[in-house]
Amino acid sequence: MNGGQARPTIKTICAMTGLSTATVSKALRQSPEVRPETRAIVEEAARKVGYSTNLHGVQLRTGKTYQVAILMTTPTSDLVEWEGVEYAQLLSGISHAMEGTRYRVALYPIRDYNEAQDTVRRIIRNRLADGVIFSGTRPDDGRVRLLQEADFPFVTYGTTEAHAPHAFVDSDNEGIVRTAMQRLFDRGHRRIALINPGEHLSYGRTRLATYQDMLKSAGIDYDPALVAHGILTPGFGREQVMIMHALKDPPTAYICANEASALGALSGFAACGLVHGRDAVINATDDLNVSAYFTPPLTTFYLPITRPAELLGRHILKVMAGEPPERLQTLLMPDLIERSDDRLRTIERP
Amino acid sequence: MNGGQARPTIKTICAMTGLSTATVSKALRQSPEVRPETRAIVEEAARKVGYSTNLHGVQLRTGKTYQVAILMTTPTSDLVEWEGVEYAQLLSGISHAMEGTRYRVALYPIRDYNEAQDTVRRIIRNRLADGVIFSGTRPDDGRVRLLQEADFPFVTYGTTEAHAPHAFVDSDNEGIVRTAMQRLFDRGHRRIALINPGEHLSYGRTRLATYQDMLKSAGIDYDPALVAHGILTPGFGREQVMIMHALKDPPTAYICANEASALGALSGFAACGLVHGRDAVINATDDLNVSAYFTPPLTTFYLPITRPAELLGRHILKVMAGEPPERLQTLLMPDLIERSDDRLRTIERP
DNA sequence: ATCAAAAATATAAACGTTTACATTTGCCAA
DNA sequence: TTGGCAAATGTAAACGTTTATATTTTTGAT
Numbered sequence: 041m042n043g044g045q046a047r048p049t050i051k052t053i054c055a056m057t058g059l060s061t062a063t064v065s066k067a068l069r070q071s072p073e074v075r076p077e078t079r080a081i082v083e084e085a086a087r088k089v090g091y092s093t094n095l096h097g098v099q100l101r102t103g104k105t106y107q108v109a110i111l112m113t114t115p116t117s118d119l120v121e122w123e124g125v126e127y128a129q130l131l132s133g134i135s136h137a138m139e140g141t142r143y144r145v146a147l148y149p150i151r152d153y154n155e156a157q158d159t160v161r162r163i164i165r166n167r168l169a170d171g172v173i174f175s176g177t178r179p180d181d182g183r184v185r186l187l188q189e190a191d192f193p194f195v196t197y198g199t200t201e202a203h204a205p206h207a208f209v210d211s212d213n214e215g216i217v218r219t220a221m222q223r224l225f226d227r228g229h230r231r232i233a234l235i236n237p238g239e240h241l242s243y244g245r246t247r248l249a250t251y252q253d254m255l256k257s258a259g260i261d262y263d264p265a266l267v268a269h270g271i272l273t274p275g276f277g278r279e280q281v282m283i284m285h286a287l288k289d290p291p292t293a294y295i296c297a298n299e300a301s302a303l304g305a306l307s308g309f310a311a312c313g314l315v316h317g318r319d320a321v322i323n324a325t326d327d328l329n330v331s332a333y334f335t336p337p338l339t340t341f342y343l344p345i346t347r348p349a350e351l352l353g354r355h356i357l358k359v360m361a362g363e364p365p366e367r368l369q370t371l372l373m374p375d376l377i378e379r380s381d382d383r384l385r386t387i388e389r390p
Numbered sequence: 391m392n393g394g395q396a397r398p399t400i401k402t403i404c405a406m407t408g409l410s411t412a413t414v415s416k417a418l419r420q421s422p423e424v425r426p427e428t429r430a431i432v433e434e435a436a437r438k439v440g441y442s443t444n445l446h447g448v449q450l451r452t453g454k455t456y457q458v459a460i461l462m463t464t465p466t467s468d469l470v471e472w473e474g475v476e477y478a479q480l481l482s483g484i485s486h487a488m489e490g491t492r493y494r495v496a497l498y499p500i501r502d503y504n505e506a507q508d509t510v511r512r513i514i515r516n517r518l519a520d521g522v523i524f525s526g527t528r529p530d531d532g533r534v535r536l537l538q539e540a541d542f543p544f545v546t547y548g549t550t551e552a553h554a555p556h557a558f559v560d561s562d563n564e565g566i567v568r569t570a571m572q573r574l575f576d577r578g579h580r581r582i583a584l585i586n587p588g589e590h591l592s593y594g595r596t597r598l599a600t601y602q603d604m605l606k607s608a609g610i611d612y613d614p615a616l617v618a619h620g621i622l623t624p625g626f627g628r629e630q631v632m633i634m635h636a637l638k639d640p641p642t643a644y645i646c647a648n649e650a651s652a653l654g655a656l657s658g659f660a661a662c663g664l665v666h667g668r669d670a671v672i673n674a675t676d677d678l679n680v681s682a683y684f685t686p687p688l689t690t691f692y693l694p695i696t697r698p699a700e701l702l703g704r705h706i707l708k709v710m711a712g713e714p715p716e717r718l719q720t721l722l723m724p725d726l727i728e729r730s731d732d733r734l735r736t737i738e739r740p
Numbered sequence: 741a742t743c744a745a746a747a748a749t750a751t752a753a754a755c756g757t758t759t760a761c762a763t764t765t766g767c768c769a770a
Numbered sequence: 771t772t773g774g775c776a777a778a779t780g781t782a783a784a785c786g787t788t789t790a791t792a793t794t795t796t797t798g799a800t
Contacts, residue, residue: 047517049786060750065788075748092516096455097786099446100755107496114482128477132464135499145497146457149485166442167397274683300680307683330650333624333657335685399756410780415758425778447756450785 048089056085068093095142106142108356109169110134111156111183113176114149126298126327126345130197133349134173134356141357143170153240157182164190171356173197177208177242193359195352195368199242207359207368209351211325213246215373216341217295220323221254223376224293228384229321230258233266233284233291235277235301244269247297266291277304278311285312285320292320292384299326299340306334321382325374332379339382343374398439406435418443445492456492458706459519460484461506461533463526464499476677476695480547483699484523484706491707493520507532514540521706523547527558527592543709545702545718549592557709557718559701561675563596565723566691567645570673571604573726574643578734579671580608583616583634583641585627585651594619597647616641627654628661635662635670642670642734649676649690656684671732675724682729689732693724 053064059082067074067082068091074082085091099105112127135145146169150156156174160183163169170193174183177198184203187194195207217234224232234251237244248267255262265287268280277296284291285308296302302324309316316322316336324331324338327345331338348370355368403414409432417424417432418441424432435441449455462477485495496519500506506524510533513519520543524533527548534553537544545557567584574582584601587594598617605612615637618630627646634641635658646652652674659666666672666686674681674688677695681688698720705718 096449100450101787132499135497147485147495149482304683310685333654335660444756451757
């Protein structure tokens with residue numbers, strides 16, 4: 041499998057140069073303890089035989105794994121829907137941020153929150169990685185607790201509330217909802233629906249709290265019937281539109297927390313005979329710029345997912361290098377892309 | 391970081407049981423050389439201290455990495471579009487197939503074909519993994535060549551032509567296009583457009599060849615203006631519809647190779663004032679069941695991506711175990727889901 | 741030239757596992 | 771009892787690296 045000759049090791053270079061393993065090892069790592077001339081000799085020899093360090097030796101000796109574990113939420117049922125599609129770009133962004141380092145991204149598929157905690161425990165206990173990245177944070181998050189107790193490097197995609205400061209990246213959900221609501225108020229809307237993720241998720245909570253806050257300052261009563269919590273698939277978006285449209289006083293605007301549920305909401309419009317822009321409007325948050333291709337295109341808060349992804353990668357490298365997490369907290373505000381005017385049309389109702 | 395006491399090793403168990411490292415090692419691996427009673431003692435001790443094997447030791451000693459490298463195509467430009475979104479599910483499916491084994495999925499982000507080849511070379515040379523999985527195969531594929539020369543285990547998502555047999559998983563593109571074309575013929579269509587991936591890709595070639603074949607047997611002349619090759623983003627689908635609709639004799643049906651381009655095609659319909667079902671129809675291939683939520687829902691060939699994904703994982707495990715690749719070649723035929731009747735409406739044209 | 745101190749290099753052990761080989765144990769037939 | 775053999779266990783080396791410590795070399799002041 042390797043064409044005959046074994047892979048060169050430090051000993052190969054020792055034999056070539058007459059130096060000791062210690063010196064060669066140090067030279068290869070640019071240690072100031074070795075003379076520049078010596079280092080040059082070592083580097084030349086290394087180049088000649090095509091030496092590259094065997095990570096397994098390093099890992100065993102140092103205990104470092106040079107792996108960053110990414111907990112990847114995977115579909116819970118056989119029914120595959122358009123969920124978590126932005127994960128691919130997230131992973132590639134993180135991987136790119138790792139280029140040029142020894143670190144590799146290792147995937148840990150998890151089905152739910154409990155499995156995620158078990159996996160985190162296993163990673164800590166068996167030191168399967170040097171750092172962990174995960175998303176879907178909760179205000180009081182068991183994974184954060186475990187990692188902080190173990191003093192284990194990690195970065196979350198999403199915020200928490202009940203914990204000591206830790207590194208995170210998130211989109212500015214408060215800013216998004218605030219801006220979206222104000223814009224809809226300005227255009228005459230008073231019945232605004234919120235299509236939200238599961239209640240336990242931080243970003244859902246943030247969105248809801250901001251939503252309630254904005255209603256209050258506009259003097260509008262909070263109506264729980266206009267808020268839906270669930271897994272943000274197209275199916276969910278569609279279903280919620282159909283439910284809410286059947287209300288006595290249906291919403292005239294929908295704020296969807298992702299592009300998938302927004303697509304489903306549009307599908308629900310079609311199913312109910314609603315016309316977007318006439319009967320009601322939909323606003324979305326979009327990581328993939330896909331809502332530009334919906335019919336009709338939607339007004340959206342667009343944050344290319346590569347941006348948070350790269351930040352997650354850069355942050356975890358810094359956390360692993362020992363940088364204090366307080367400085368590694370980033371909120372990103374998406375761009376508002378207005379693709380429809382979204383003004384409230386006065387509709388005659390019985 | 392580890393709460394004081396060091397992680398238990400084989401030596402820990404030796405100390406507890408009075409056995410030698412060799413015996414303990416063998417006992418832990420269920421070797422028949424050790425008496426069942428002895429093994430029981432070892433297992434009990436292991437359980438007690440919560441022993442788990444340190445992979446780094448194994449890796450160094452055996453040379454195995456217990457990593458499966460996945461070459462992940464990542465966006466080439468800053469413009470993030472809805473491309474490669476099914477990758478997330480692909481990764482999670484593969485990871486799930488690995489559960490219960492020592493193997494982990496490690497991600498190698500690559501920007502293009504050349505980088506993929508370099509990465510493959512590096513993986514082989516430095517033995518960064520025990521197996522490789524990649525997609526986007528070409529009829530004569532440099533990566534396949536490299537891996538076969540090195541006798542390195544791999545599975546492709548997609549077929550090749552110019553190589554010795556190797557393990558692969560793919561959807562039955564010939565079957566898809568054949569069925570789709572026949573169905574459209576049956577419904578009166580004669581001007582059928584093909585929205586295809588890049589020409590160099592195997593599955594694009596297969597689709598085109600089948601397309602031409604079907605045209606021929608139906609006695610219809612091949613018109614290159616009805617075939618588009620490109621990166622299958624929504625933007626591409628939209629653009630191609632707009633171009634083809636401007637033809638003297640525009641298509642009455644579009645066959646899109648994925649859900650993203652189909653969404654874009656629908657968007658193109660809206661932009662041109664075309665009505666789906668009246669002026670023309672769109673058929674798609676869909677890994678994510680998302681075209682059910684388009685407006686209108688599209689007729690589609692649906693293969694939940696988890697199926698090929700799990701197969702890729704199972705196949706690579708078998709290839710690494712030494713099973714001959716001839717038996718590890720799977721073509722999957724998606725289900726045809728008819729969401730519109732797609733009959734040709736006679737349209738008055740000037 | 742001598743010597744101490746500093747700089748550079750060498751020695752050897754260690755990380756945790758597997759495995760070739762050696763040794764011991766248990767068993768059975770003679 | 772002895773010898774022989776198979777089964778079970780033990781010994782020790784090896785995988786490739788890093789690093790504490792020891793040794794050698796160089797430097798510079800005297």
